[in-house]
Amino acid sequence: xxxxxxxxxxxxxxxxxxxxxxxxxxxxxxxxxxxxxxxxxxxxxxxxxxxxxxxxxxxxxxxxxxxxxxxxxxxxxxxxxxxxxxxxxxxxxxxxxxxxxxxxxxxxxxxxxxxxxxxxxxxxxxxxxxxxxxxxxxxxxxxxxxxxxxxxxxxxxxxxxxxxxxxxxxxxxxxxxxxxxxxxxxxxxxxxxxxxxxxxxxxxxxxxxxxxxxxxxxxxxxxxxxxxxxxxxxxxxxxxx
Numbered sequence: 274x275x276x277x278x279x280x281x282x283x284x285x286x287x288x289x290x291x292x293x294x295x296x297x298x299x300x301x302x303x304x305x306x307x308x309x310x311x312x313x314x315x316x317x318x319x320x321x322x323x324x325x326x327x328x329x330x331x332x333x334x335x336x337x338x339x340x341x342x343x344x345x346x347x348x349x350x351x352x353x354x355x356x357x358x359x360x361x362x363x364x365x366x367x368x369x370x371x372x373x374x375x376x377x378x379x380x381x382x383x384x385x386x387x388x389x390x391x392x393x394x395x396x397x398x399x400x401x402x403x404x405x406x407x408x409x410x411x412x413x414x415x416x417x418x419x420x421x422x423x424x425x426x427x428x429x430x431x432x433x434x435x436x437x438x439x440x441x442x443x444x445x446x447x448x449x450x451x452x453x454x455x456x457x458x459x460x461x462x463x464x465x466x467x468x469x470x471x472x473x474x475x476x477x478x479x480x481x482x483x484x485x486x487x488x489x490x491x492x493x494x495x496x497x498x499x500x501x502x503x504x505x506x507x508x509x510x511x512x513x514x
Contacts, residue, residue, distance in 0.1 A: 332444070333368045333369055333372040334369065334372060334373075334389075334393065334397075334444050334447070335440060335441060335444045336365045336366065336369055336397065336400065336401075336437075336440070337365075338361060338364075338365050339361065339362040339364075339365030339366060339401075339404075340400075340433070340434075340437045342358040342359070342361040342362040342365070343358075343362060343404055343408060343409075343430065343433055344430070345358055346358050346359070346362075346408075346409070346412040347412065347426060347427065347430050349412070349416070350415065350416055351416070352416050352417070355412065355413060355416040359409055359413070362404065362409070366401050369397060369401075373389065373394065376389065377389060377390060384450055385447065385450050385451060385454065388443060388446065388447050388450070389447065392443055393440065393443045393444065393447065396436060396439045396440045396443055397440050399436050399439075400433060400436040400437055400439075400440055403429065403432055403433050403436060404433055407429050408426070408429045408430060408433060411425060411426045411429065412426060
């Protein structure tokens with residue numbers, strides 16, 4: 274009797290043990306999904322750090338540092354400093370062209386790609402061309418002590434400023450479109466995560482219920498068979514036919 278009760282207890286104990294193990298597994302899955310999925314705490318923290326970094330780093334598509342260098346060149350007369358500022362401008366130009374070639378293949382067809390590929394490239398090209406062909410030669414001539422019309426330098430600088438404002442307006446539009454596009458994409462991704470997360474929970478619960486029910490039925494059949502066998506052994510032991 275003791276051995277039969279022990280077998281029954283062990284078999285039935287498999288049901289809550291299985292339920293507990295599967296519950297822990299599902300709980301861990303839900304925790305990981307909540308914490309690391311799109312829109313979760315980790316994703317939100319990383320997005321905040323990326324936003325902070327974008328506010329700290331100088332923008333490449335907006336040649337702000339190059340424009341600042343051009344503004345300083347208007348009144349700079351020291352040859353070494355003129356060379357440094359011209360190099361700063363050239364670096365900004367190279368960074369823009371490198372960034373454009375790097376980012377353009379990743380952009381899908383649409384207004385964002387059109388802005389980068391056509392409108393922005395055209396306006397930034399006008400900005401760099403005006404500075405390279407007309408403005409910098411004038412300020413370099415002035416720094417060498419050669420005759421240079423200060424009024425012409427100022428006039429060209431104003432033209433460059435107008436081109437820079439054109440670039441700024443385009444990049445502001447680009448930022449707005451990109452943020453809207455990214456927001457829509459993140460919302461769609463978050464919705465997919467919620468849908469498949471809920472589906473995963475339902476499937477997991479059904480699987481757990483099926484497994485627990487199967488083990489329970491198997492355990493009950495074994496216990497019943499053991500009970501029948503035990504009763505038969507007792508009958509034989511008592512001399513019954």
